[in-house]
Amino acid sequence: MSDVFATPINATTRYCAVYGHPVKHSASPAFQNAGLAALGLNWRYLAFDVPPEQLREAILGAQRMRFIGVNLTVPHKLLAVGMVDALDESARSWGAVNTIRFEARTPSGEWKPLALFPDEVPPETRSQGFNTDAGAITRSVEENLAISLRGARALLLGAGGAGRTAALKLASDGVAELFLVNRTRSKAEDVAREIRERFPATRCTLDYPSGPVDLVLNATSLGLKAGDPLPYDSARFDLSKAGAVYDMIYRPAETPLLCAAKAAGCRAANGVGMLLYQGVKALEIWTGQPAPVAVMRAALVKNVYG
Ligand code: ATR
Numbered sequence: 001m002s003d004v005f006a007t008p009i010n011a012t013t014r015y016c017a018v019y020g021h022p023v024k025h026s027a028s029p030a031f032q033n034a035g036l037a038a039l040g041l042n043w044r045y046l047a048f049d050v051p052p053e054q055l056r057e058a059i060l061g062a063q064r065m066r067f068i069g070v071n072l073t074v075p076h077k078l079l080a081v082g083m084v085d086a087l088d089e090s091a092r093s094w095g096a097v098n099t100i101r102f103e104a105r106t107p108s109g110e111w112k113p114l115a116l117f118p119d120e121v122p123p124e125t126r127s128q129g130f131n132t133d134a135g136a137i138t139r140s141v142e143e144n145l146a147i148s149l150r151g152a153r154a155l156l157l158g159a160g161g162a163g164r165t166a167a168l169k170l171a172s173d174g175v176a177e178l179f180l181v182n183r184t185r186s187k188a189e190d191v192a193r194e195i196r197e198r199f200p201a202t203r204c205t206l207d208y209p210s211g212p213v214d215l216v217l218n219a220t221s222l223g224l225k226a227g228d229p230l231p232y233d234s235a236r237f238d239l240s241k242a243g244a245v246y247d248m249i250y251r252p253a254e255t256p257l258l259c260a261a262k263a264a265g266c267r268a269a270n271g272v273g274m275l276l277y278q279g280v281k282a283l284e285i286w287t288g289q290p291a292p293v294a295v296m297r298a299a300l301v302k303n304v305y306g
Contacts, residue, residue, distance in 0.1 A: 004033055004034050004037040004299075005033070005036075005037045005042075005044075006037070006040075007042055009044060010042070012042060012118070013042050013043065013044055014041075014042065014043045014044075014066070014067070014068050014114075014115070014118075015043065015044055015045075015046060015062075015065070015067045015068065016032065016036075016043060016044075016045045016046070016067060016068045016069050016070065016071075016286060017045065017046040017047060017048055017062065017067065017070045017071070018045070018046075018047050018048070018070065018071040018072070018073060019048050019049075019050040019055065019058055019059075019070055019071070019072050019073070019076055020047070020049065020050070020072070020073035020074060020075075020076065021049055021050055021051050021052060021074070021075060021076070022049055023047045023048065023049045023050075023073065024047075024049070026047050026073065027275065027300055027303045027304050028045065028047065028071060028073075028279055029045050029046065029047050030299050030300065030302070030303035031276070031279060031296045031297075031299040031300035031303065032045035032279055032282075032283060032296070033045050033299075034292075034295050034296055034298070034299030035279075035280075035283050035291055035292050035295060035296040035299075036283075038292040038295040038296075039287065039289070039291075039292060041287070043068060050076070052075055052076060052079055055072075055076050055079055055080065055083060056083045059080070059083055059084070059100060059127055060127075062102070063102050063125055063126075063127055064125075066102070066114060066121050066125075067102055067114075068101070068102065068113070068114050068115050068286045069099065069100050069101040069102055069113075069114075069282070069285070069286045070099075070100045071098060071099055071100075071279070071282055072097060072098050072099070072100070073098070076097075077096040077097055077098050077133075077161070078095070078096055078161070080096075080097040080100070080129060081095060081096065081097055081129065083127075084097060084100055084127040084128060084129035085126035085127050085128065086111075086126060086127070086128040086129070087128070087129050088128055088129060088130040088131075090130050090131040090132070090134065090135070091129040091130050091131045093131070093134075093172075094131040094133070094134045094165050094168065094169070096131055096133070096161070096165065097129035097130065097131060098130075098131055098132055098133050098278060098282075099129070099130040099131070099132050099278075099281070099282040099285055100127050100128065100129055100130070101113055101114075101127070101128050101130065101285055101286055102114045102125055102126070102127055102128075103125065103126050103127075103128055104117055104121050104122040104124065104125045105122055105124040105125075105126075106122060107122070111126060111128070113285075113286065113288060115286055115287055115288065116288070130282075130285055131165075132277075132278040132279075132281035132282050132285070133162075133165060133274075133278050134165050134166075134168070134169040135169070135277070135278075135281060136273075136274045136275075136276075136277035136278035136280075136281065137165065137166050137169055137170075137248075137274055138169050138170065138173050139273075139277045140246075140269070140271070140273030140274045140276070140277050141215065141217065141246050141269075143273065144246070144269035144273045145215070145244040145246060145267050145268075145269050146267065147214060147215060147243070147244050147267075149170060149173045149174060149175050149215075150173065150174035150175075151174060151175075151176045152175050152176060152177075152213075152214040152215060153175070153176060153177040153178075153179075153209065153211075153212070153213045153214050153215075154170055154175050154177070154178055154179070154213055154214060154215040154216070154217060155179040155181065155208065155209055155213045155215070155216045155217070155232075155237070155242070156170065156178060156179065156180050156181070156217050156219060157181055157182070157216070157217065157218045157219060157220050157231045157232055158181075158182055158218065158219035158220035158221075158231070159180060159182035159184070159187040159188040159190070159191045159219075160182075160187070160219065160220070160221075162219045162248055163182065163187075163191065163219035163220070164187075164190075164191050164194075166217060166219050166248070167180060167191045167195060168191070168194065168195060168198065168199070170202075170217070171195045171198070171199035171201075171202035171204075172198075172199055174201070174202075175202055176201075176202065176203065177202070177203045177204075177205070177209075178195065178202055178203070178204050178205070179205050179206075179207060179208060179209045179213065180192055180204060180205070180206050181206070181207070181208060181232065181233075182220075183220075185206065188206050189206060192204045192206055208232070208233070208236045208237040209237070209241070211241070212241045212242070212243070213241060213242050213243070214242075214243045214244065215242070215243065215244050215245070215246065216232070216239070216242045216244070216245045216246070216257075216261070216266075217245075217246045217248070218231045218232075218245075218246070218247045218248060218249070218255075218257050219248050221249075222257075223247060223249045223252075223255030223256055223257055223258075224249055224251075224255075226252075228255075228256065229256070230256055230257055230260060231257055232257075238264075239260055239261055239264035239266060240264045240265065240266075242261070242264070242266050243266065243267065244261075244266055244267040244268070244269075245257065245258065245261035245266045245267070245268045245269075246268075246269050246270075246271075247268075247269075247270050247271060248271040248274060249270060249271055250270045250271040250272040250274075250275055250304060251304060253270055253272075253304075253305055254270070255270070258270060272300065272301065272304060275300065276293070276296060276297050276300050279296065279300075280293055280296060283296075
């Protein structure tokens with residue numbers, strides 16, 4: 001990647017990073033650095049392969065070195081909940097942390113983002129965990145598929161980490177009826193139980209719908225590998241009954257599910273918007289200002305699809 005920054009790294013440069021294990025395929029440095037450059041910030045966004053058993057030390061190391069913040073990807077998001085000093089409402093609500101902001105205590109006792117201290121950082125600092133994944137799912141679904149989730153009927157495929165968050169967020173955004181299907185039924189049952197407790201207005205059914213749905217959302221990993229089967233049972237559900245189909249997978253750009261959706265005449269979108277919006281929100285949490293979304297989107301698309 002050619003350097004998008006007008007100024008070279010110097011002694012006042014500040015840092016953000018993504019931690020994952022593995023991390024080498026992450027698109028975050030490409031589109032976050034494009035965003036930082038567009039904002040004119042002398043910051044850089046790096047990527048580090050951090051094994052889970054060293055996550056706590058790696059978070060503290062970044063805090064001590066006055067990083068602005070870090071993003072966390074697989075397999076760190078659940079682990080980090082117990083490793084940060086404070087949890088924002090978003091992290092508490094979804095039970096996972098994908099964004100950490102480092103903060104310093106001002107003489108008046110308030111915690112402020114480190115971005116607000118370009119020179120001297122007060123001695124007392126802490127880490128605060130946020131979740132920007134959940135909001136990114138529904139923002140991307142609504143924007144990319146021109147759909148309103150309030151009152152909608154949705155079929156959700158998958159009840160792993162991403163599926164659970166998607167299910168809860170859809171329910172919290174007012175989906176009226178949610179059909180949950182997962183290879184391991186007990187996991188879908190756990191998610192349905194949580195929805196009934198927390199969002200009782202959403203009707204939750206552990207089966208394929210018999211009638212039409214506004215949205216089919218794939219949160220399984222089926223489609224990532226060449227030759228993967230469809231993530232749903234085509235004998236039990238016909239895609240022509242779906243208005244729109246969203247696949248959380250973004251590489252490949254068109255999974256067998258999205259091909260089938262287009263052939264069935266559904267509106268279809270892949271998960272690149274989710275990746276973009278979780279990063280957009282993270283950048284806004286760190287900087288306190290609106291992120292340059294168009295610049296970030298262009299850099300992300302170029303990085304992922306060439
Ligand atoms: P993530 O954090 O990305 O959600 P995960 O928690 O491992 O990852 O979840 C992967 C999802 O893909 C699960 O819903 C999983 O189904 P199980 O709960 O039964 O494991 C689903 N999945 C993975 N491989 C699958 C396969 N071969 N057939 C059907 N579902 C599959």
